[in-house]
Amino acid sequence: xxxxxxxxRRTVLKAAGASLAVAxxxxxxxxxxxxxxxxxxxxxxxxxxxxxxxxxxxxxxxxALFEKKYPKIKVKTDFQPYLDFWKKFNTQASGGNPPDVxxxxxxxxxxxxxxxVLLDLSPQVEAGNLSLDGFRAGLEKFGExxxxxxxxxxxxxxxxxxxxxxVYTKSGVKPEQGWTWDDFDAAMKKIRxxxxxxxxxxMYGVMYLYDLYLRQNGKAFFTEDGLGFTEADLKAWWxxxxxxxxxxxxxxxxxxxxxKPKSAVAAELAAGEFTWDNFTVRYTSExxxxxxxxxxxxxxxxxxxxxxxxxxxxxxxxxxHPKEVAQFINFMVHEPEVAKIMGYDRGVPATQxxxxxxxxxxxxxxxxxxxxxxxxxAGVLEPITPHPNGADICEAAFLRIGEELGLGTRTVDDAxxxxxxESKTALGT
Numbered sequence: 286x287x288x289x290x291x292x293x294r295r296t297v298l299k300a301a302g303a304s305l306a307v308a309x310x311x312x313x314x315x316x317x318x319x320x321x322x323x324x325x326x327x328x329x330x331x332x333x334x335x336x337x338x339x340x341x342x343x344x345x346x347x348x349a350l351f352e353k354k355y356p357k358i359k360v361k362t363d364f365q366p367y368l369d370f371w372k373k374f375n376t377q378a379s380g381g382n383p384p385d386v387x388x389x390x391x392x393x394x395x396x397x398x399x400x401x402v403l404l405d406l407s408p409q410v411e412a413g414n415l416s417l418d419g420f421r422a423g424l425e426k427f428g429e430x431x432x433x434x435x436x437x438x439x440x441x442x443x444x445x446x447x448x449x450x451x452v453y454t455k456s457g458v459k460p461e462q463g464w465t466w467d468d469f470d471a472a473m474k475k476i477r478x479x480x481x482x483x484x485x486x487x488m489y490g491v492m493y494l495y496d497l498y499l500r501q502n503g504k505a506f507f508t509e510d511g512l513g514f515t516e517a518d519l520k521a522w523w524x525x526x527x528x529x530x531x532x533x534x535x536x537x538x539x540x541x542x543x544x545k546p547k548s549a550v551a552a553e554l555a556a557g558e559f560t561w562d563n564f565t566v567r568y569t570s571e572x573x574x575x576x577x578x579x580x581x582x583x584x585x586x587x588x589x590x591x592x593x594x595x596x597x598x599x600x601x602x603x604x605x606h607p608k609e610v611a612q613f614i615n616f617m618v619h620e621p622e623v624a625k626i627m628g629y630d631r632g633v634p635a636t637q638x639x640x641x642x643x644x645x646x647x648x649x650x651x652x653x654x655x656x657x658x659x660x661x662x663a664g665v666l667e668p669i670t671p672h673p674n675g676a677d678i679c680e681a682a683f684l685r686i687g688e689e690l691g692l693g694t695r696t697v698d699d700a701x702x703x704x705x706x707e708s709k710t711a712l713g714t
Contacts, residue, residue: 328359328605330385330610331386332386333364334370335364335366335371337366340364341362343628344362345362347623347626347627350622350623351613351620354616358606363384374387378400382603383601385606386601387598388599389436389597390597391427391436391669391671391672392676392677398435403433403601404607404610405433405434406437406600408607412608414612415437420438420636420637421640424438424593425438436598437597438618439618440634441634442633442657443657443666444494444560444561444581445559445565446460447550447559447568448576449576452476453557457479458475460472460579462665465585476556483535485534485559486535487526487536487541488526489522489688490684490685490686490688491559493561493594494581497591498522499513499514499518500667501585501589505670507672507679508670509670509671512708516705520697520701527690538691542692548568550568551567551571551572552571553572563653565578569648578652578656580659588665591665591667593657593666595635598614598618619636621639621641627643628645629650674712675713686703686707
C-alpha cells in the first residue's frame with residue numbers, strides 16, 4: 286500500500302490491455318488445467334495473485350490453515366507484482382494452462398469472460414461448496430456479470446477524500462457527509478488563501494472519482510456496452526480541472542510529477558486527494574502530518590454515487606477441480622482466522638464473520654473501518670455497473686491523457702478527442 290498506486294495502476298493496465306490481445310485466450314474449456322490428482326485422492330490446485338512479500342506471507346499462513354482443514358487439497362502458490370502477474374497470467378491463459386484460482390478485479394470480468402477464461406461459480410453455490418451468505422453491503426453481487434458468478438469478493442473499499450487534518454482545521458474547513466461540490470470549491474479557495482497550499486493534488490485523471498460525479502448526475506463512466514457520458518461532459522470536467530490548476534486550487538502537476546512516488550499530500554504540495562480508502566496507510570508512512578478520511582462531495586447534498594469496490598477471487602474455466610477451488614474460495618472469504626491473518630491487506634473483509642473477527646487497533650485501519658461503516662449508515666452505497674470488455678484500456682487512457690492535460694502537453698479539446706478515439710477502439714463502439 287505504500288507504493289505509488291497511480292503509477293502502478295497505469296503500468297499494469299497498459300500491459301494488461303496489450304497482452305490480453307494475445308491469440309488463443311478463447312480456447313475451449315475442455316483442455317486440462319491445474320495438477321492432476323494423486324493416487325490417494327489428494328488434489329493440487331494452483332493459486333496466483335499480485336502483491337508484495339508481506340501479502341504473500343499472510344496468504345501462505347492462511348493456506349496452511351486451509352490445508353489443515355482440507356488435508357486432501359494442496360495449494361501451490363504463485364505471486365508477482367502487478368505487471369509481472371498479468372504478463373504471466375496472460376501467457377498461461379493463452380497456452381491453455383491458467384491457475385485454478387486467482388486474484389481478480391471488476392475491470393477484467395467481462396474481458397476474461399469474453400475470452401472464455403472464467404468459471405461460472407453458480408453451480409458450486411448450488412452444490413453447497415461455496416456460500417454467498419453473510420456478505421456485507423450486498424458485496425455478494427459484485428462479481429455477477431450477465432447472470433454468471435465470475436468472482437467472489439475478499440475485501441471492500443470505496444473512494445474517499447484523504448485530507449491533511451491540521452491544514453483543513455487551520456483553514457476553517459470541516460467536510461461533512463452531504464457537502465456539495467460548491468462547498469468543496471469554496472474549501473479549496475480557503476485552503477489556498479489561509480494555508481498557502483493547493484487544496485487538492487489534482488482530480489483530472491482520477492477515473493473513479495469522475496465516475497462518482499457522473500453517477501450523481503444520472504450517468505456513469507461505463508454502461509454495460511460502452512461509455513456512459515459525452516465528449517461535452519468530459520470537456521466540462523477537464524476544463525474545470527485546468528482552471529483549478531491555473532488558480533492554484535490544485536497542485537502544480539509538474540511538481541507532483543517531480544516528487545513521485547511520494548504523494549502530493551505527504552509532500553505538502555496539496556491538502557488532500559481522492560483515492561481508495563484502503564490506500565490511506567501510505568500517507569502516514571510517507572508524511573509527517575495527521576491524515577483523515579473525508580466524505581465525497583455531492584451534487585445535490587445527498588447522492589454520492591458511491592459503491593464498495595473489491596478485490597475478488599475468480600476461477601479458471603479449465604480447472605479440473607472446481608469443487609476444491611470453490612471450497613478454497615469459500616474458506617478464504619468466510620473463515621474468521623483468515624481475517625485475523627490478512628487484516629485489511631486486501632481491503633475491509635467482505636463477509637461479516639471476517640469483519641467481526643479482525644478488530645483493528647491502529648488509528649489508520651480503525652479510520653478505514655469507521656469510514657466504510659459511515660457509508661453504510663448514511664445509505665449512500667449503490668450497485669456498480671459491471672465494466673464492459675475493454676474497460677481496463679479506457680482507464681489507462683484516462684489516467685495517461687489526464688496527466689498529459691495537467692502537464693500542459695495537451696489542450697482540453699485534444700485530450701477529450703484522444704480519449705474518445707482510444708476508448709471507442711478499445712470498446713469496439
